[in-house]
Amino acid sequence: MRHITCYLDFISPYAYLAFELLPDALRGVSYSVSYTPVLFAGMLKHHGQLGPAEIAPKRDWTYRQVLWLAHSRGIPLQLPASHPFNPLPLLRLAVACSPEYEPGAPNRYVCETIFRHVWRGGGEATDEPRLESLVQQLAPQRGMHSDTVKAQLKKNTEDAIAQGVFGVPAFAVDDKFFWGLDSLPMLREYLLGGSWFSSPDWNGVSQVTSGIGRPS
Numbered sequence: 537m538r539h540i541t542c543y544l545d546f547i548s549p550y551a552y553l554a555f556e557l558l559p560d561a562l563r564g565v566s567y568s569v570s571y572t573p574v575l576f577a578g579m580l581k582h583h584g585q586l587g588p589a590e591i592a593p594k595r596d597w598t599y600r601q602v603l604w605l606a607h608s609r610g611i612p613l614q615l616p617a618s619h620p621f622n623p624l625p626l627l628r629l630a631v632a633c634s635p636e637y638e639p640g641a642p643n644r645y646v647c648e649t650i651f652r653h654v655w656r657g658g659g660e661a662t663d664e665p666r667l668e669s670l671v672q673q674l675a676p677q678r679g680m681h682s683d684t685v686k687a688q689l690k691k692n693t694e695d696a697i698a699q700g701v702f703g704v705p706a707f708a709v710d711d712k713f714f715w716g717l718d719s720l721p722m723l724r725e726y727l728l729g730g731s732w733f734s735s736p737d738w739n740g741v742s743q744v745t746s747g748i749g750r751p752s
Contacts, residue, residue: 539709543701545575550716554720561720561724574701633677
């Protein structure tokens, strides 16, 4: 059985869609998953990037595309009332719900509940009454604002960055990682033992030199 670490942030509609599609995408494959919340904004800051929703034309396109992707795959999705929003309370809640034997990795039910809180119904993701109801539903074992939970979320993010993860969703297995909703077919093929993943097409891309740099 192969083990996958799935890096996610509830702010990302692509992470939501990938989360919903993962079981069907890997049907028939023997695998286990650890769902690992990370702060996407921390990755963007580390790499000096803006998020898709911080670039006005890209923001509109992102929302149109994810609504179409959800529609075309039969997945319920309604945009939250405000986006982007501060995902820290939701990420910390997820971490607070993780088991002691795997701190920082909440189970699928917890992640599903939080994703659907954000991406179904069209409400404010961090509205205080809605958030309080969500906390009561999930009943975390630890305080979501505790130093331990905050430190674990920071560690999740830093560990992901150290492994080369730059966005969500991302899937790490063995010594490889796959980024984005559209990487699910690649992930499946790798888990099925596809020989392409040991070929020069996978391993040789780092040898391509950059022909131009952005002025500083």
